Amino acid sequence: MTDNANFSLSGKDFxxxxxxxxxxxxxxxxxxxxxxxxxxTYDPGFTSTAxxxxxxxxxxxxEGVLLHRGYAIGDLAEHSSFMEVAxxxxxxxxxSADELSGFENTITRHTMLHEQLxxxxxxxxxxxxxxxxxxxxxxxxxxxxxxxTDIHDARQRMIASHRLIAKMPTIAAMAYKxxxxxxxLYPDNSLSYTxxxxxxxxxxxxxxxxxxxAVEKAMDRIFILHADHEQNASTSTVRLAGSSGANPFAxxxxxxxCLWGPAHGGANEAALNMLHEIGTxxxxxxxxxxxxxxxxxxxxxxxxxxxxxxxxxRATVMQKTVREVFEALNVQDPVFETxxxxxxxxxxxxxxxxKKLFPNVDFYSGVILSAIGFPTSMFTxxxxxxxxxxxxxxxxxxxxxxxxxxxxPRQLYTGPTQREYLPVGSR
Ligand code: SDX
Numbered sequence: 431m432t433d434n435a436n437f438s439l440s441g442k443d444f445x446x447x448x449x450x451x452x453x454x455x456x457x458x459x460x461x462x463x464x465x466x467x468x469x470x471t472y473d474p475g476f477t478s479t480a481x482x483x484x485x486x487x488x489x490x491x492x493e494g495v496l497l498h499r500g501y502a503i504g505d506l507a508e509h510s511s512f513m514e515v516a517x518x519x520x521x522x523x524x525x526s527a528d529e530l531s532g533f534e535n536t537i538t539r540h541t542m543l544h545e546q547l548x549x550x551x552x553x554x555x556x557x558x559x560x561x562x563x564x565x566x567x568x569x570x571x572x573x574x575x576x577x578x579t580d581i582h583d584a585r586q587r588m589i590a591s592h593r594l595i596a597k598m599p600t601i602a603a604m605a606y607k608x609x610x611x612x613x614x615l616y617p618d619n620s621l622s623y624t625x626x627x628x629x630x631x632x633x634x635x636x637x638x639x640x641x642x643x644a645v646e647k648a649m650d651r652i653f654i655l656h657a658d659h660e661q662n663a664s665t666s667t668v669r670l671a672g673s674s675g676a677n678p679f680a681x682x683x684x685x686x687x688c689l690w691g692p693a694h695g696g697a698n699e700a701a702l703n704m705l706h707e708i709g710t711x712x713x714x715x716x717x718x719x720x721x722x723x724x725x726x727x728x729x730x731x732x733x734x735x736x737x738x739x740x741x742x743x744r745a746t747v748m749q750k751t752v753r754e755v756f757e758a759l760n761v762q763d764p765v766f767e768t769x770x771x772x773x774x775x776x777x778x779x780x781x782x783x784x785k786k787l788f789p790n791v792d793f794y795s796g797v798i799l800s801a802i803g804f805p806t807s808m809f810t811x812x813x814x815x816x817x818x819x820x821x822x823x824x825x826x827x828x829x830x831x832x833x834x835x836x837x838x839p840r841q842l843y844t845g846p847t848q849r850e851y852l853p854v855g856s857r
Contacts, residue, residue: 439467454488470840477736480661482669482831486519486823487660494740498658499523507747512653512816513537513623516595519658519823534623540596541617541626543604544574551608560605560811561690567601568594569683579677581829590678591822598815599623603630606808624650627815632803644758645802648751652798655744655791656813658820660737664689668821669828670837678825685821686814692731695792695817698809701732702765702796710764711771718772722781730776732793739786748794755798766797 434445435458444466447459457480464470473479488497496503499518506515510524517525517533525533550570554563571593572579578590604614607630615630625641628649633639659665667688671681689695708717720728735742752766773789776782799809828834 437463437467439469442467451483454490464840470842472842475736476661476666481666481837482661482828483833484661484824484827485522486827487658487820489660489737491735491737491739494738494743496659496743503655503743504747507651507654510654511622512650512657512819515654515657516819519819520591520826536592537596537623538617538619538626540593541600541619543597543600547571547574548604548614551604551614554608556609556611558609560602560609560808561686561696561814563605563608564601564686564811564814565683565690567605568598568686569680571597572677572679575679579679581672581675581677587678587826587829591826594678594682594818594822598818599627600630602808602811602815603627605811606631606804609805609807622646622650624653642758644754648755648758648798649802651747651751652795652812653816655747655795656816658817658823661824662736663691663694664817665821665824668825672825672828673834673837675836678822681825682818682821685817689814689817690810695810695813697731697790697792698795698799698813699806701792702800702806702809704731705765705768705772705796708768708772711768714768714772714775718775718779722779730772730787732796733776733782733789734785734787735790738788738790741788742790744791745789745793748791748798749789752794752797752801755801759801761801763797763801765800766794769794769797 433448435448437444437446444463446463448456449459450456460471471479486499488500489495498506498515499522501510501518501524506518510518513534514525514530516537517530547567547570550567551563554566575590575593578586578593580586600617607614613635615633615635617626618629619626621629621641625646628641628646629639661669664685668681668685671684672678676684692700704717708714717728717730720726721730721733749770756762756766773793777788782788795813796806796809799812800806804812
């Protein structure tokens with residue numbers, strides 16, 4: 431604790447402790463404010479509110495810094511693997527070689543789904559959005575894995591966490607297979623986490639599937655870039671659902687539902703659709719003008735961020751990965767040129783400069799995912815697959831936080847005061 435914040439209201443003075451973390455903004459501990467002043471604070475969108483203490487991820491939005499347990503996202507994307515980052519987020523330290531292989535073996539052995547869940551898919555239309563399927567199937571997991579729903583049992587919490595991390599690729603791949611009318615492929619335990627996902631998605635029973643190492647590496651890096659991101663909307667949703675004691679499968683299903691929104695994880699799908707709609711660089715000025723027009727609801731998808739007022743460090747890695755995937759697959763996509771040109775024009779436009787709007791993680795990811803072969807409808811499902819690691823790590827941290835209690839915000843009431851009920855004949 432460093433010092434106190436002084437506050438006066440209706441002629442009375444109050445003091446609230448200021449708490450400091452290891453790095454980043456201090457917080458004013460206002461837990462006693464309502465009890466002492468009878469007033470609430472007002473912060474729609476939580477732009478100035480810290481909802482918890484956390485050791486998982488630190489973001490410096492002004493400097494464009496993103497750390498997971500102290501390790502920079504650029505270092506992790508360059509040198510680590512998604513399984514190693516998952517271990518790091520869950521356990522707090524990078525694993526030894528034995529710890530990593532033990533973790534990978536555990537996850538590998540949880541990749542299969544209860545066979546009856548396959549029939550669950552048959553209830554959806556073939557053209558159901560994969561995120562609708564993910565919400566439904568992940569929520570349904572709590573009906574199949576009762577032996578890992580006791581949130582007060584550390585062992586059951588870890589089993590549920592491993593099951594969720596392990597089964598998301600299987601669930602996502604099955605959602606894709608169902609949408610294209612191809613048979614589901616079972617996991618192949620001889621493959622890596624990411625290689626297994628690529629085979630379940632793009633393989634067919636009629637012939638062997640060779641994992642392309644360059645695609646596997648790029649996909650694994652994309653998973654790393656999406657693993658966790660402090661108290662974003664979907665993570666806050668998981669924490670709020672978990673604060674009521676809901677089982678972990680229900681909490682992650684709630685996070686998936688929140689991530690689907692185009693202002694959040696749905697932006698990767700919206701960004702590629704926008705780039706296709708723009709088509710050629712000649713039409714960029716028209717869309718920039720629309721994004722700046724207060725009367726036009728259109729926004730540049732993949733641009734801007736609540737926290738980053740600098741370049742999203744994940745977008746930097748993503749742009750580099752586009753070039754690597756294009757080279758590995760020997761593909762060109764004019765959409766990438768349009769994206770690069772759009773970024774260049776926007777970053778030289780006073781509106782975007784003044785409002786500190788830069789490309790975020792969603793701006794380039796769709797270009798890569800499309801080159802690998804995913805339809806745009808799968809993009810947010812891939813985001814959910816990767817973010818499950820962060821969600822379960824944040825959920826575990828919340829459950830074991832001594833300060834944790836059920837989340838229950840208040841409001842500024844602006845509705846009618848009490849009034850007499852009038853029978854319908856006299857209204
Ligand atoms: C993700 O929180 C996380 O960490 C999320 C995420 C994660 O990993 O979990 O990083 C993933 O969700 C990334 C963001 C993906 N969303 C998009 O790309 C959608 C487009 N971006 C915006 O909708 C917006 O930038 C948000 C939602 C991302 C952030 O919105 P804020 O923080 O609430 O900011 P704001 O809406 O108040 O915007 C500030 C100003 C406004 O203008 P004024 O009212 O001040 O005049 O900037 C403008 C906005 O109109 N603005 C944009 C814009 N984003 C903000 N104008 C045009 N195009 C945009 N993209």
